[in-house]
């Protein structure tokens with residue numbers, strides 16, 4: 001459960017008093033998620049999400065994320081904008097943390113996506129990229145190749161406590177990516193963390209895309225690679241699902257065509273995506289405070305994806 005910071009009902013009621021959103025009816029901590037503290041807040045008028053930003057979210061980046069959400073919402077994308085209080089402020093301070101009250105979106109994250117849901121997620125990502133073509137704000141990706149080197153160095157020898165030989169595998173992979181990471185593909189703002197738990201669906205329809213707190217300016221096709229790594233395997237990283245993979249890429253291309261250079265780079269981008277989540281999960285595995293109400297995510301699930309991508313036929317990325 002991700003609640004790092006406890007917020008009392010009295011504090012939430014006082015916060016709501018600054019908004020035009022009704023009065024507090026109920027509030028409870030949300031079990032899902034690992035990055036931030038989230039509360040589901042019900043008022044006399046509506047439902048909202050109260051997010052307190054923790055861990056990797058830098059308060060200075062919040063204006064970028066909120067501008068991105070406003071941009072997408074204005075273009076009809078199913079994203080939750082932050083609500084402004086009566087003074088027009090979207091960012092508050094709650095229990096010493098930056099915090100936002102966010103629109104609640106309907107839908108449920110697919111536990112085991114079927115091919116139709118994967119196709120819809122791909123199409124939603126393609127539509128998001130289309131809507132971001134005229135987005136001019138930029139945020140460097142702190143979790144790109146130099147950031148992966150830095151994380152690996154900071155985990156150091158402890159990587160081998162997670163799995164024997166993990167440090168060596170990561171060093172080898174970093175050397176491969178240093179030599180092969182593409183430098184000339186189109187870049188744009190990307191979501192960068194489009195896991196099934198960040199997509200809300202009703203049936204096979206996408207009703208919400210949430211959790212933009214890793215959004216950054218990056219190689220656009222890397223976003224598809226992240227989504228591929230997140231959607232096309234069993235939870236433990238085994239059981240590559242070729243049907244989901246085809247559907248995801250087909251869905252993406254129905255909304256936003258990949259150039260031949262982007263398609264050719266997918267095998268390398270996917271290896272980078274697998275390494276990125278392997279490293280952040282490894283770091284969290286070694287550093288999550290013992291008293292945090294959070295379930296750590298298994299780094300091994302992304303080691304197995306990485307092993308799959310290292311051996312995979314590049315044709316898996318063709319629709």
Ligand SMILES: Nc1ncnc2c1ncn2[C@@H]1O[C@H](COP(=O)(O)OP(=O)(O)O)[C@@H](O)[C@H]1O
Nearest residue numbers: 030032033034035036049080103104105210211
């Ligand atoms: N705008 C929203 N509408 C509906 N549910 C939401 C919304 N934002 C978050 N949630 C719920 O809260 C959970 C955790 O949110 P998330 O942003 O993924 O947290 P974290 O940043 O900690 O990973 C989601 O899985 C979803 O159930």
Ligand SMILES: N[C@@H](CCOP(=O)(O)O)C(=O)O
Nearest residue numbers: 033034035193195211277297
């Ligand atoms: N998606 C990442 C962790 C970030 O958590 P999220 O709940 O914000 O998506 C992972 O699975 O490692």
